[in-house]
Amino acid sequence: MPLIRGTALGQYIPADSFIHRLDPRSKLLITVLSMILIFLTKSFPAMALWASLIFILAKISKIPAASLLRSARPILILIIFTSVLHIFFTGGSTVIFSIGPLKASAEGTITAFRTGLRLYLLVLFTALLTFTTSPSELSDGLEAAFGPLSRFGFPAHEVAMMMTIALRFIPTLFEETERIINAQVSRGADFESGGLLKRARAYIPVLIPLFVLVFKRADTLASAMEARCYRGGKGRVRMYPLIWGSPENKAVLSFALFSAAVLFLNRWT
Amino acid sequence: MSLTVNDLSYTYNRGLPTEAAALKGISFEAEKGEILSIVGHTGSGKSTLAMHLNGLIIPQSGEVSVDGMSIKKNSADLRKIRQAVGLVFQYPEQQIFAETVREEISFGPSNWGLSGDVLEERIFAAMDLIGLDRSFAPANPFMLSGGEKRRVAIASVLASDPDYLVLDEPSAGLDFNGLCELTSLLRAMSKNGKCVIHITHDLELALDISDRILIISDGDVTAFGSPLEISEILSDICVKGLILPDILSLSFELKKKGRINKITSDPFELAEEIRASGTACR
Numbered sequence: 001m002p003l004i005r006g007t008a009l010g011q012y013i014p015a016d017s018f019i020h021r022l023d024p025r026s027k028l029l030i031t032v033l034s035m036i037l038i039f040l041t042k043s044f045p046a047m048a049l050w051a052s053l054i055f056i057l058a059k060i061s062k063i064p065a066a067s068l069l070r071s072a073r074p075i076l077i078l079i080i081f082t083s084v085l086h087i088f089f090t091g092g093s094t095v096i097f098s099i100g101p102l103k104a105s106a107e108g109t110i111t112a113f114r115t116g117l118r119l120y121l122l123v124l125f126t127a128l129l130t131f132t133t134s135p136s137e138l139s140d141g142l143e144a145a146f147g148p149l150s151r152f153g154f155p156a157h158e159v160a161m162m163m164t165i166a167l168r169f170i171p172t173l174f175e176e177t178e179r180i181i182n183a184q185v186s187r188g189a190d191f192e193s194g195g196l197l198k199r200a201r202a203y204i205p206v207l208i209p210l211f212v213l214v215f216k217r218a219d220t221l222a223s224a225m226e227a228r229c230y231r232g233g234k235g236r237v238r239m240y241p242l243i244w245g246s247p248e249n250k251a252v253l254s255f256a257l258f259s260a261a262v263l264f265l266n267r268w269t
Numbered sequence: 270m271s272l273t274v275n276d277l278s279y280t281y282n283r284g285l286p287t288e289a290a291a292l293k294g295i296s297f298e299a300e301k302g303e304i305l306s307i308v309g310h311t312g313s314g315k316s317t318l319a320m321h322l323n324g325l326i327i328p329q330s331g332e333v334s335v336d337g338m339s340i341k342k343n344s345a346d347l348r349k350i351r352q353a354v355g356l357v358f359q360y361p362e363q364q365i366f367a368e369t370v371r372e373e374i375s376f377g378p379s380n381w382g383l384s385g386d387v388l389e390e391r392i393f394a395a396m397d398l399i400g401l402d403r404s405f406a407p408a409n410p411f412m413l414s415g416g417e418k419r420r421v422a423i424a425s426v427l428a429s430d431p432d433y434l435v436l437d438e439p440s441a442g443l444d445f446n447g448l449c450e451l452t453s454l455l456r457a458m459s460k461n462g463k464c465v466i467h468i469t470h471d472l473e474l475a476l477d478i479s480d481r482i483l484i485i486s487d488g489d490v491t492a493f494g495s496p497l498e499i500s501e502i503l504s505d506i507c508v509k510g511l512i513l514p515d516i517l518s519l520s521f522e523l524k525k526k527g528r529i530n531k532i533t534s535d536p537f538e539l540a541e542e543i544r545a546s547g548t549a550c551r
Binding site: 176179180182183184185186187188189190204205206208209212213 | 320
């Protein structure tokens, strides 16, 4: 029986820590900057610095390193796949070994390691953001970040609200899927035997009731929101206003210093 | 030939900080031909227990066995057990997926390998049993009313002709007529030699229809016995989250004041008790 368990990528782990308490805007800013910086990172010492930063941040946010690593596991396959492609297709003069027409070069292997590590660091860093920021804070932060665009007609509040609702219903949908699967298994549904096509077809009795439930839920939610006079972002105030204070300044400044260190170490390629 | 549960325990998220014991050593036996009600408050472990009875959850410790077949991981008997134990979930209408009522009801039996005339017979037998007119067969189940949908969903479990029928809160959201039809269905099933295991939080309903009642609280068996025995036990102990029927509370009070001799949850019996002892007490 397929059950959905464990810490998933993008899951929020509530805790009381300096990182958890930070204004989501500061965390978003740092994450976006770190994405750019990680892609600029070429040297291995700089990458080691990134790795240590990630684990120090995990320690501060009271996130067990094991759950952090576990959350990135699904992406690992993708990373390994791209790395393998890099080994063979980078091209270079020093050939280490070859399989048929495919030649693995020394340059390719180094590039493969570099891109693989980079992607892995990127996933870990962004996982830290979702681990320490609740979905509602995250969408508040995004709304604030996209706020200036609303002047050009971009529906910042609505997009953020859609995100919040989507994130809020992921666990609910998992639960409902599990319940429907259990009901169909009780009626003799078999998801494990047969070929790929047969197994895919076996999921029809799960997907249809799930869609029906999703539409019903959407309908109920819309009525509930309207009953409480929801009418979009215009003139709406916040229950928890975002506050940018000295902790945020400290966080951004520390990250700026760290960036300088990364750029400095980046010269040893 | 019976369904036995022996010292069954189950803990959710075992080994994690969020671990929670749902069942703590439950034992009971359900016989064919009886209605056994399992009564407990929300979060008492009722639904977890229900999912053990047809092997949706494999016991962590203890044993569940159906007609002598024990539920074990990767057991070849697991499909046989699921065929013998029909499980009707809470709000079963949410499992409906097919385009016609006929197709929906045939899902179970055709998964168990039935086809042709036997399948046809099973479908109509189930519809008759639940009181669903045969003219509904070609209808779209999504277009039916709530009560009709629930009947289609229950029929889809009955069509597999299970020897044991487990129903998780089947009365939730039913009106009075629906409730009467449900109870007469359960009685008819048990008269036909089936074992009905009825899971509910409604003690009044359980006292009314059951042959035996198992009361669980926080994953533990609090009491097990006939409705009369349960009534007597409940006059001494208070069970968390369990609402006593008014008639039962009234008869407890009357007994305490010496007005009647026998506790009962049946209004007519209580009236008779009061009448019989009326002169003696005065």
